[in-house]
Amino acid sequence: MDAHLIDSAVFGHQWSTPESRRLLAEPARIGRWVEVLAALAGAQAEVGLIPESAAAAIAGLRDRTWDGAAIEAIAAGTRRTSHSTLGMIDVLKGALPAEAAEWVYYGATVQDVTDTAQVLEIRAVGRLLWRDLRRIEAALLELARLHRDTPMVGRTHGQPGSPITFGFKAATWADEIGRCLDRLAQGRDRWLVGQLAGAVGVLGFFGSAALPMQQAYVGRLGLAQPPISWLSTRDRLAEFAQVVASTVTALARVANETYALARAEIGELREPVADGTVGSITMPHKRNPEVSEQVVTLARLVRSQSAVLTETMVGEHERDGRTWKTEWVLVPELAHYALAATAMSVRLVEGLEVDTDRMLANLTAGGSASSERLLSVVSVRLGKHRAQAALQEAYRVARSRGIAVVDALDLTEEEAAELDRVHVGAAGEMVDRVLARAAERRDALGEDWA
Template sequence: MDSHLIDSTIFGHQWATSESRAIFSEKSRVARWLEVVIELAQAQAECGIIPGDSAEKISQLRTVALPIEEIAERTRQTSHSTLGMIQVLRDLLPGTSAEHIYYGATVQDITDTSQVLELRAVGALVWRDLWMLEDGLLELAVRHRLTPMAGRTHGQPGAPISFGFKVASWADEVGRHLQRLSEGRNRWLVGQLGGAVGTLAFFGDRALDLRAAFCRRLSLGEPNIAWLSARDRVAEFSHLIAMCVSSLARIANEVYALQRREIGELAEKARASTVGSITMPHKRNPEVSEQIVTLARLVRAQASVLTDTLVHEHERDGRNWKTEWVAFPELCHFALAASSMARELVSGLEVDPTAMSRNLGFGASSEHLLSAMSARLGKHRAQGLLQDAYREAREDGRPLRAVLQGIATQAELAELSDVDLGASGAMVDRVVDTAVRRRASETGQWL
């Protein structure tokens, strides 16, 4: 039972959450299938397809503890995805009620609709985590709106930015994901009722009324057409989740890099019991950050697998939706683990403004100085002179100011002491204002 790291007693906390396990456990899966079967029966009774008494008897199965092992044994015997459960349920029903369970339905009606219910549960948790994460990032951006640090390009220190500017970029990206989750919700949360090949011929002229009632009872949208072979909804949601988690990995990757002791600008919050290395006692490893990056890789991999399911053959192709049964839960476990860790990372993030200031280095004012000299000499001439001067100071070990004496005016040399954050603060303000306005029309609840 614990052969997968998701279910590992020792390592499971790094690959899943208690909430993700509650959604995808065997018991929950069977209970979800049963709920779909019950609501189908209720909708059929509502439309006059089966007797109301049968629907009521079927509904009473909610109170029965289903025998998972017996369902498993019958599934192996029948080699059918849901018939084992249906046989067990039929044995639990009196009289003709047993003939009315799973009436006119097929595997995908039950499992696809159940998967949409899983998607809804996962989407709600991702929304909650991103909503809370954005709130923490916005607060951090405001607090460090003008805290100077080195902006870095190609892995090297460049011109100054504020730490709030960096964080606001993270927050802005998370905010766009919240918008995407909001925009896609009605597109993804639709039920499936297609019957044998999607036409619902079994139900005659009551087919579409039944489908509408079925979806309404499950609080799902009704599709225009059966989507037995159209898997774009699952793939789209999965790729958005992959984007969300990759954005979390961008944040984590920055913390991972900036926690290096030779940089020391950020650090994960560490408990006293945390051990970085059993052979190097001085170490304080960015465990959470590296795990988020690892999880993001796995989420992207599963999202890619789920894209493959778009290539379907004819009106039903078990090779594809059975692939989803494996890839989709794994993607969701990893994603929810990552979003939970990201909240923990940001809420406990340690920021060292002193280290940030120290790491600005002697090139911190180069762009500012270039701007000042460009007004007098022209941009390209000033850039060439300054590049030579900085190289000379670096290679000869001479003070930069002394090297610049012959090419810069005293007013221009005064720019060396300035740390120009450009429009960092103004951009932070814009991000925060935009987020505050958007969040005023939202809540922490996806649905």
């Protein structure tokens, strides 16, 4: 039975996606290893290190199906030898003609294969994150446009403050997601770099053919050639994890705000609910914000994994298995949780229910929606600090006596008129700027990440 929630038939949909499970499953992982070895053999044949016929036979391994029997044979060999890839090497040798078997995995090390395969994994994960984030950004931009002038309460310290618009709030979300996309775009060329380093990084096995072979190898995989081997330099993977963590945390901010504004006593937002959803088996009236809760939960896990991956930047000498073996566990887990969070966030923001009537009712109910603007107007007559003191006292008196603030303060007719107006400042203009800049960025960055 599946021991991890990611693979659980009951709960797996909350911690992973069908795409993430296919991408990160054992057959796909072995497939990436074989892809790396096929590229290596092709590059070695290209520079004259191995026969062309051997490279062609090794390339043919990519067409094999890595089913349960093959995986179990690899696993048995790994357990028998206590070596990370020797079980796979033996299975691959057995699948090749004798004249090609000696050339598979020629001169390579575990890290050459697993580091490069992990970069291919990151590329695949990054493409899915990019796709989902573009969709999330588009939905948030549309919310900002639709609700550019929809007034609502702005809240500080958890309490009602001055008016904003819901479009302003949605635009802050969209703008942050836009920066997440920027960071993914900016990091792409740093992260998608192949590894072919040999035993200690200097490629001593290959002599003068080393660097031409390395260039041909990474080129066949669509990756960049590193200026120097990165066996013990793990900042690329750590940075990728940090960017993913900040991205999922940005989604958690949207989810957390939805969670808070969906409270019955506020009731301004509601997340979409699929048919058949049950909020509570003991309280039938409940409509729980399950998606919002889960996105926040996933973000916590991604942040914790990112922190541990940062620890892998410190290793010893030219090779330290404590670094990259940590990555073997955490990069896939982080990817599962991040892709689950983006998939849920797509559903959340595309189906978000906005109660504009409740927003207006909450704005006018407290009697303090105009206080910031009123302070500005009264400051012209009294000066800012005297006006602030006078208004604070007037609101205190109004609350204690249960009267209107206009009855607790001597206002001019012009000043009193401000109590009946809703001022949202430059909210609309800021929304317009976010929409314009996002349109430019989306055109410049394009649909595909890599």
